[in-house]
Amino acid sequence: FIIATFIIALFNGCVIFSSSQVLDTKDIQVFKVTVNGQDAQFAFGEKHSFKGTSLKITFPFELRRGQEAIVEISFESSPKSSALQWFTPEQTSGKKHPFLFSQCQAIHCRAIFPCQDTPAVKLTYYAEISVPKELVALMSANRDGEVPDPEDSSRKIYRFSQNVPIPCYLVALVVGALESRKIGPRTLVWAEKELVDKSAFEFSEAEAMLKTAEDLAGPYVWGQYDLLVLPPSFPYGGMENPCLTFVTPTLLAGDRSLSNVIAHEISHSWTGNLVTNKTWEHFWLNEGHTVYLERRIGGRLFGEQFRHFQALGGWRELQNT
Template sequence: MKPSNALLYFILLIMTSCGQPKVVEPEVYTYVEESHSYAKPNNAFITHLKLDISVNFETEIISGTATYDIKNNNSTQIVLDSKHLDIESVTADGKETEFSLGAKDKQLGQALTVTIGKNTKQIEIVYKTTKDTEALQWLKAQQTADKTHPFLFTQGQAILTRTWIPIQDSPQIRLTYEANVKVPKGLMAVMSAENPKEKSQDGLYHFKMKQPIPAYLIALAVGSFEYKAISERTGVYAEKTMLTKVHDEFSDMDKMVAAAEALYGKYAWDQFDVIVLPPSFPFGGMENPRLTFATPTVIAGDKSLTSLIAHELAHSWSGNLVTNATWNDFWLNEGFTVYFEMRIMEALYGKERADMLALISRQDLDEELESLKDTPNATKLKLDLKGKNPDDGMNSIAYDKGYLLLRTLEETVGRDKFDAFLKQYFKEHAFSTMTTEKFGTYLNTNLLEKHQITFNMDEWINQPGVPENQAVINSDKFTNVKRTLEEFLTTGKIDTSITTEWTSQEWVYFIRNFPKTMTVDQMKHLDSAFNFTNSSNSYIQMVWYEQALNHDYHGNNVDQKIEAFLTSVGRRWYVETIFKAFKRNNRLEDALKIYEKSRPNYHSVTATTIDDLLGYEPEPEEEELLK
């Protein structure tokens, strides 16, 4: 029977409401001014990128062409960002055109200004990367898990995509992309796009990302790895020797996606896969759409550290779907994502586990506030990073103060109202960007005023520190952990039967709460009982090694273990925590000796942070080796 028009409308309405968020192109483009990109998108901006590139492991260079579809608001120029790139030629609608590179800036690179006509639809840039390209990490075979083939990965956040692609490198400029990538035969290439599941015989790979994303989410990895599905829409890539272990560790990924969708709406990116990279990867994870990049340090064998996967999945809504317009608004990406991560973990593993994670987050925040006590403006959620590297704002303030704000909001207005608000927020702003000010207005209109609720957002956003009006988080398990620690400190004894069922979070909380008065003998007693120095859990290793440095403990070959850890792991959070402990405990000379050995294994993101921390100035040949 042929349906009536009314029925057709109803069917379309149901399909729209139940389907994925639509990519709706706005009629008017108004971009806010920002300090971390030379692009002038209100004049002309990129809408689509086509890459045709070759990856050469012998020269450690990516070369090829980048073709851009552009929209022009009556301008005769389009400005892109470029850093440490060799720009060979530029054409506009197929004809050679003039271009110029501006003055070099240490953080921003150079403005690449291309002459266009008012009706120009497309430009093409022939280019190649150089030895100074910061986004790329080229790894020798011995730096990988299998030790059989070289490896390459990119890291674009925050403003490093411009170091391997000339691009308008601003989070508020969204584009679709496609790519043809040639790699050596026998290797696989994957991107933040539709990906292959098997190696190509000829080393040629083709990619397409149909949803518009900001440039920092364009990502590439090349190496000898394999794919193993978890479900129709989830799976993992890893080197052969790690594949089964990674698959087992992340086997709850599809459940995580289902839990996230139940909270805040349909997953918008079709596929959610994870690739585990070599240990030099500088972050825990990077939320590249369709393909999260992850550190091997989360492979603990018991799924105890997989909240990181929940975090990167949550970015599929907060960050990838609705993106901070500038890096001054970074908390909109990370504070929301930590909140969402906790809700996913609660849905899958219960409120107690989520609250343990939240309390560790709260402890991280207290430590960050203490470290920034001499620069209180740095503890505001709305940042002012002009003239600074956006990485300076990627700390616990954005993540954990942002989370605490949202948890306080939830407890103030009620979870049901807050969930309805967030679901509406993600739906209405899908595939767009958000400023802190715009979010404040939206919050007032759609939540606070709507329900006649008073809440002082200004003291959270624009004032230093944490307001007195804040959510109080409790955990019975952590209360028991504290009691166990206090009993040990009082009696010198610990009942190991109490700890047999402890999770990683409980162990981390136990170790992090050692008092300053903890003695070397007490450290030795605990190490003998639990063998912390030789733990296979990287999180426990990090906090134990920090405490060993804090308490001048040298037993159980811990000094050698710390050095081995720092030379084999490149995750910035872990590395920075331990080097800070060296510096804090007047062991800078020891730190520098280790750092000279470990630095060549680090990505530039990690190396730059530790250079600043230790006051290290590399020799030119060391810089060459790092690149």
Template sequence: MAPVDPHSYTDSTHPFTTHISLSLYLDFATSTIHGSALLSLSSPHSGPLHLDTRSLTISSVLDPTTLLPLPFSLSPTPNPILGSLLSVSLSSHSSVLILFSTSPSSSALQWLSPSQTSSLVHPFVYTQCQSIHARSIFPCHDTPAARVRFAALLNIPRALSAVMAASHVSRRDPNPGESNLSDALWCAPDRVVEQFAMEQPIPPYLFAFAVGEIGFRDLGPRTRVYAEGGKKVLDAAEREFAGVEEMVRVGERLFGPYDWERFDLLVLPPSFPYGGMENPRMVFLTPTVIKGDATGAQVVAHELAHSWTGNLITNKTNEDFWLNEGFTTYAERRIVEVVQGEERAALNMGIGWRGLNRMMERFKDNMEFTKLKPNMADVDPDDVYSEVPYEKGFQFLWRIERQIGRPAFDEFLKTYIATFKFQSIDTETFLDFLKTNLPGIENQVDLRTWVEGTGIPPDAMEPISAIYTKIRSLSLDFKLGKMPREDEVADWHGQEWELYLENLPDSVDPLQIAALDARYRLAESRDWEVKVAFLQVAVSSGCKEYFGEVERTLKQVGRMKYLRPLYTALVQGSAREEEKMLARRIFMEARDSYHPIAQGVVESILSKHS
């Protein structure tokens, strides 16, 4: 066996899957999917074919032409990171048909009861497949090295609707014999089929759908926002993301043609574990990015930038994750600079710089994960997910831009995207391309230190701007006991407050914290970035009066960007047993409202500090 990826059973000597036809029957009563997957291979293959699965029941594996069974085995003891190896014996086959069912504990799926939705009437389900969770929905080569086209039939209750990161083909009644599943099940009169197709090859982690009571508003000729939360959420989302069509045009001017036809957005329930997920044609978003002042569109700018850096060109393995996120963070800030101005982009960079420095503290006992290309064998990507690939990757590209100048770097970037579009590459391929297209760059920038070195390289650069310098100065004054005056913060938005709070020490006088909040009501902020940044400082400073607000926050949202720092602040270091017990109780009561990925992250935090 010659693995292509430390996080996949995929064998590099076997042909990759190039197309998957899925028929999925969504059973809300049991929180399971019954499905069939027709996998087409790049070439005929004889011998074992290795596929990734997690918590799947495989009912049969068939020759798609004859429907005769094919021998297969499923490893009896799942690997805690990889899941179970499905090995199918082929004899000059170029395709294989697999019938399967998911588990209610599928790590990619969150099933929400009606009481957990905004409507309180209908259930809801959505997927989150990054980094290695597609294997818990269907058997596949679950590695970003494999790019796949999809066709999908989603059989759902007639009262619901489905959206997918793909082109919508039709909504129609089920047809007998189209699914390889029982016609009695498939063709029930209260069911409907939503049909989709993804014609561009994508890595499996970008497979995405959602089903529930979903409305929408058009934002432009190729942009639309969908939402689960009804008219109130749609109205707010429409205002927040009104400029998305212009963002797409800016992206095209900077990085080349937009190759995905549409750029639609889906605002998910508050349990969604990320700020956004860049699924092509259908970006998934947390409702916490709706801030009321259009600054939430910066998350959209990041997911849009992935349309070129990440979706068009993909990291070959999770060890090369910076190729996705470092490039995308750079591209996001270029878009923000055009659309919202240089000062706003500088604030974005400043928050990122603080985040990168925090990661040095987080990984101080295992600096391997401060490398751009870490060794991730036997490491769950979710456990070490951090800002390092985003911000250190950004700093690396910004360092190259400063060396050669922006015009030259822009030309390099466009050439890079055009050369590798619809491909998955590794760090070594990028470095070779860099040295070929920018001769002598290795003598001007220490590439080895940037890629292989731990920590922050000495030629990384803290951003410089008038507003950034002013906020840093005011944070320093607070450390000395001086609160910012109202006239100094009169024009601040969420990002300014976030940066200010990020620059405060972890522990300050509780009376100062209470006085700051009494004047500016930060614990009640509608901007979740501000609220959580303030609560993190308050908990670290021992302000017990804010524990109630911390509990309410942890029970309202499931975004890991908020869960991780708040749970960590409650249990880390010199935290009292009272605070640790509070964290454990909150998690026990809120656990079922979190996505499975978020559940695992919080369990890891509580276990580490038990």
């Protein structure tokens, strides 16, 4: 395995019901649970084909109103986790090292760690990822540096913190032989070295799009806005993971002609990531407002005719669907 350590330290958004807590899991083994340092009983519910299994934690004490409970879970995810895609070295561009990326939207975060896997609940998190020292780990969070792994000199630990509350589907992780190029005051583009320079050229308009989005929607609160170019098997054009947008290499047209996808993912920093649909039944609230903001960015940068052209294309596509 690439990962040795994965710690979710802050479940600020979790809703706790009196003396117990119910979390979502899928293909996860749980070894031990403590609440405020005391051993707690836990039990899995009935397994569902795609939702997974509920995990009920019974507290060793009655939780009083206003009392803080720190729940620590020792667990292990499955190599077959529906949230994680693992590559052999032969499946990467460099052919030398393995590669891992996650995709948690819509309800796959529960296949990485126990959580309340609904967009109605938001959390902050802190994570430490231990990887072989020739690899790089990135997450949907701000980077807090790297240190040697004290338990293994061949590895290093990357630290991350996400201090803006997010729904679980925006927790993201990638590990691979990655390089970066700076393309703006708050933007790096990450990719395997075979694609990183081409990616830097393709997405060089990111800062202009960010500034335009701020003019339209208010300050960008996430700090860093990085882009990660994934292997071709990534199943979406882009995924708006905070601080680290995932994009497909099929956007690398060589002439920046597909950059509207980046405007779309940037827009999600406000519509979706900050203000989120409460249930997946109303996913259109995330995507509809994001498409609107994406087109407004395009109109500011490339002219109102460009925005109208995109809108006409979208209307035609909706009619065909």
